[in-house]
Amino acid sequence: MNRPDLPMTGACRCGHTRIRIVAAPFMTAACHCSGCQKMSASAYSLTAMIAPDAMEVIEGDTVIGGLKTPGQDHHFCPHCFSWMFTRIQMGGNSFLNLRPTMLDDASWFEPFIETMTAECLPWATTPARHSYQGFPDMSEFPALMAGFAAAQV
Ligand SMILES: [Zn+2]
Ligand SMILES: [Zn+2]
Numbered sequence: 010m011n012r013p014d015l016p017m018t019g020a021c022r023c024g025h026t027r028i029r030i031v032a033a034p035f036m037t038a039a040c041h042c043s044g045c046q047k048m049s050a051s052a053y054s055l056t057a058m059i060a061p062d063a064m065e066v067i068e069g070d071t072v073i074g075g076l077k078t079p080g081q082d083h084h085f086c087p088h089c090f091s092w093m094f095t096r097i098q099m100g101g102n103s104f105l106n107l108r109p110t111m112l113d114d115a116s117w118f119e120p121f122i123e124t125m126t127a128e129c130l131p132w133a134t135t136p137a138r139h140s141y142q143g144f145p146d147m148s149e150f151p152a153l154m155a156g157f158a159a160a161q162v
Contacts, residue, residue: 010117011161015030015032018112019093021111025087027067029065036057036150037056039053039123040054040056040125055120057107057109058105059105069087072085094111120137123137
């Protein structure tokens with residue numbers, strides 16, 4: 010698996026909203042859940058998990074979409090409605106899940122884990138090293154992050 014060059018920049022489909030990321034992801038994932046299938050209009054969503062303060066919107070702005078569940082903000086471009094990133098507040102922790110295909114260069118991206126395979130389309134496969142029918146338990150994350158770091162070249 011490749012490491013991205015920093016900083017990374019990206020934009021929505023129409024270019025109204027631009028982002029800049031100054032830290033590499035600590036985990037990458039594909040999610041097969043039916044919610045991600047709808048939001049991504051595809052077989053699964055892609056996520057690069059990044060420190061929440063390592064990304065800024067440098068041009069344009071975002072609006073909240075999806076189910077608008079408190080603590081789970083799905084950010085979309087207000088013009089083209091690309092699903093750009095999700096900010097999650099959970100138990101006092103903040104998470105930033107970037108959709109890596111927003112990046113100007115997403116060629117480095119590869120999902121290390123895949124989640125919610127219980128809902129996957131029958132033909133949908135990914136190169137993920139670890140598959141979960143649901144989501145990994147939070148207690149598994151330190152070992153997964155160490156495995157992700159070790160897999161990068
Ligand atoms: Zn846009
Ligand atoms: Zn999902």
